[in-house]
Amino acid sequence: xxxxxxxxxxxxxxxxxxxxxxxxxxxxxxxxxxxxxxxxxxxxxxxxxxxxxxxxxxxxxxxxxxxxxxxxxxxxxxxxxxxxxxxxxxxxxxxxxxxxxxxxxxxxxxxxxxxxxxxxxxxxxxxxxxxxxxxxxxxxxxxxxxxxxxxxxxxxxxxxxxxxxxxxxxxxxxxxxxxxxxxxxxxxxxxxxxxxxxxxxxxxxxxxxxxxxxxxxxxxxxxxxxxxxxxxxxxxxxxxxxxxxxxxxxxxxxxxxxxxxxxxxxxxxxxxxxxxxxxxxxxxxxxxxxxxxxxxxxxxxxxxxxxxxxxxxxxxxxxxxxxxxxxxxxxxxxxx
Numbered sequence: 001x002x003x004x005x006x007x008x009x010x011x012x013x014x015x016x017x018x019x020x021x022x023x024x025x026x027x028x029x030x031x032x033x034x035x036x037x038x039x040x041x042x043x044x045x046x047x048x049x050x051x052x053x054x055x056x057x058x059x060x061x062x063x064x065x066x067x068x069x070x071x072x073x074x075x076x077x078x079x080x081x082x083x084x085x086x087x088x089x090x091x092x093x094x095x096x097x098x099x100x101x102x103x104x105x106x107x108x109x110x111x112x113x114x115x116x117x118x119x120x121x122x123x124x125x126x127x128x129x130x131x132x133x134x135x136x137x138x139x140x141x142x143x144x145x146x147x148x149x150x151x152x153x154x155x156x157x158x159x160x161x162x163x164x165x166x167x168x169x170x171x172x173x174x175x176x177x178x179x180x181x182x183x184x185x186x187x188x189x190x191x192x193x194x195x196x197x198x199x200x201x202x203x204x205x206x207x208x209x210x211x212x213x214x215x216x217x218x219x220x221x222x223x224x225x226x227x228x229x230x231x232x233x234x235x236x237x238x239x240x241x242x243x244x245x246x247x248x249x250x251x252x253x254x255x256x257x258x259x260x261x262x263x264x265x266x267x268x269x270x271x272x273x274x275x276x277x278x279x280x281x282x283x284x285x286x287x288x289x290x291x292x293x294x295x296x297x298x299x300x301x302x303x304x305x306x307x308x309x310x311x312x313x314x315x316x317x318x319x320x321x322x323x324x325x326x327x328x329x330x331x332x333x334x335x336x
Contacts, residue, residue: 003094003103003107004091004094004095007090007091007094007107007110007111007114008087008088008090008091010110010111010114010115011086011087011088011090011091011110011113011114012083012084012087014115014120015083015084015086015087015120015123015124016080016083016084016087016124019076019079019080019083019124020076022075022076022079022124022125023125024075024125024126027049027127028075028125028126028127030049031048031049031061031062031065031126031127031128032065032069032073032075032078032126034048034049034059034062034065035062035063035065035066035068035069036066036069036073038066039066039069039070039073044059044062044063044066044208045059045062046059046208046209046211046212047059047062047208047209047212048060048061048062048128049128051170052318053223054223055170055220055223055224056209056219056220057128057167057169057170058167058205058206058209059205059206059208059209060128060164060167060168060205060206061128061131061167061168063205064131065078065126068081075126078126079124079125079126080124082123082124082125082126082130082131083123083124085131085134086119086123086124086130086133086134087123089133089134089137089138090110090113090114090137092137092141093106093109093110093113093137093141093329094106094107094109094110096137096140096141096144097109097110097333097336100144100148101333105333105336106336108335108336109332109333109335109336110332112247112332112335112336113133113247113328113329113332116246116247116248116328116332117248117249117252118245118246118247118321118325118328119133119246119247119325119328121255122321122322122325128168128169129168129169129322129325131168132165132168132169132172132322132325132326133325133326133328133329135161135164135165135168136161136165136325136326136327136328136329136330137329138157138161139157139158139161139162139165140329140330140333142154142155142157142158142161143158143183143298143301144298146158146188146190147183147188147297147298148297148298150189152189152190152191152194153191153194154194155190155191155194155195155198156194156195156197156198156201157198158195158198159194159195159198159199159202160198160201160202161202162176162179162180162202163198163199163202163203164202164205165326167205167206169322169323169326171317171322171323172326174308174311174312174315174317175304175308175326175327178303178304178307178308178311179300179301179304182299182300182303182304182307183300185300186297186299186300188297232316232318233316234316235313235314235316236313236316236318236319237313238251238319239309239312239313239317239319240309240310240313241319242309242319242321242323242324243284243305243308243309243324243327243331244280244281244284245321246321246324246325246327246328246331247280247284247328247331247332247335248277248280249274249277251319251321254320254321280335283335284331284334284335287333287334287335287336288302288305288306288334290334291333291334301330302334304327305327305330305331305334308324308327
């Protein structure tokens, strides 16, 4: 109990404090605006915000945000609720890893996630990717229950969480498809009944979105077919670095800009100590290799993690950090 409470406290300390400095720009404001429409007697939106490639996102996050907006429209309080969800799910992550592996591994893995700068950043904003870490933990837990414990009913949350992850951010589809592909190759015992029920439940939030697309000539279908025009011309090798950075540090200039230099001058010791985190560039691949060797029934996780940056590279996706937040809990397990 003491260790569990320490985990929760560790998760909370940087997620629920200093809420006056949460990021609240165009995306966050747009999400809150869409979610608050019904409160002011406007109809529910049929979609979420428009993605960076011009495709309208499904409305799942908007529906979640509406349930919160009924209680408050204060961005700091909403960010607090999202931060609490992420923190409590880290407690659940600790308990489930402890159950399937060991208390030591669970503690180390969860602490890495609790103090991961990027995990903290993507856990206290009014933005769809901030619900990806909790859902990815649900997916990882459900896969353990279905594949290792052979609890067939857990194929239901596997399919529901997978579809919800895709609805929160379309880039999640790449990882989910890889997961499905490598999982099928391992030929686990699957309950198609629970999978189908889960797919049905997972698609319910998309019904207004689908109706809109079908009744308006499916404008996003055309955008999807011409998606290549909105992607960068050149492929970026940086996508291969992002899985090694998502748990520690890297690419912070995207957020800090020139303030990086100011931080380095005012806190030179801390800035230099960050170099110790480069050890993860070696430890994560080593952890993947050890995990692959020890847990044969879960090898599909290692294959999916290794293949993800390659797929991003082939499809010319931008090397943005939030495309990799979905694999953070698995990487923490490998690192532990």
